[in-house]
């Protein structure tokens with residue numbers, strides 16, 4: 172297969188941590204052609220999607236003790252060339268959020284790919300539809316008590332009733348802008364004003380789940396099936412457990428309740444073309460559905476001895492084999 176990865180600038184990627192690199196390595200190991208590009212190198216001409224792509228050769232990371240260690244350099248790129256994206260069997264779109272205007276426009280360009288010829292993971296339409304914070308609201312049985320609003324009075328009332336809550340900007344990632352709210356906090360009004368941009372943007376307010384101290388579990392789903400998980404435990408005085416803010420990663424198992432949440436999600440994910448997804452579960456509650464550039468593969472592979480990247484690429488190869496009929 173020929174596979175293109177739309178990513179952030181390659182030099183900024185962390186080969187020992189980033190799932191995009193794990194997927195590219197797996198594709199190369201399985202004998203596929205790997206190409207990279209960025210959202211700004213996409214275009215449409217004659218009603219077809221094009222891209223300036225570069226072939227990439229990866230030098231795989233190695234597990235030394237508790238760390239994946241990359242060789243230096245860890246990749247080598249060939250000359251860039253302008254190609255019809257439909258010459259690819261699959262395209263992964265994995266720049267990090269925010270889902271800003273440039274990101275949205277990239278998804279509109281990818282709409283000009285024929286899904287019969289090229290699988291886009293995740294589906295451009297699905298990416299536009301699925302806000303990572305709000306997608307979970309479709310599953311009221313799975314989530315903690317949650318509201319989305321820009322209204323200070325509603326937020327104050329929610330926090331007053333529950334005593335405490337977590338505030339989340341709707342477009343954030345990696346713990347950015349996540350706040351712990353307390354009813355008696357003298358900064359409460361100000362925190363709400365800053366987060367809602369003076370009442371102009373809605374935010375998510377969610378019941379604080381005390382089990383968050385034991386960790387926030389990342390479960391990776393492939394075509395709706397859980398294929399691996401890792402727990403992220405907050406460290407020090409930090410209440411957030413994102414890896415980006417120092418959360419410690421530890422081995423975990425997927426519980427029956429979590430399998431049930433995945434089963435609830437699966438039909439919606441299939442409907443929306445969301446093939447490769449990372450959900451966050453705290454104390455048995457679904458808190459986030461990451462669809463843009465979910466991570467965790469390196470950590471799960473290290474702790475559990477799995478090869479999740481390989482599993483994803485093998486799944487992909489099975490989809491694009493002759494006889495595949497229609498989009499996912």
Ligand SMILES: Nc1ncnc2c1ncn2[C@@H]1O[C@H](COP(=O)(O)OP(=O)(O)O)[C@@H](O)[C@H]1O
Nearest residue numbers: 344345346347378379380383387411412413459
């Ligand atoms: N309802 C909640 N109760 C307690 N802690 C939470 C809750 N929601 C999120 N957190 C903490 O905040 C972190 C970030 O939240 P999340 O919704 O996953 O957003 P993102 O990872 O995109 O920043 C989580 O890893 C968790 O530690």
Ligand SMILES: [Mg+2]
Nearest residue numbers: 345346451459
């Ligand atoms: Mg998260």
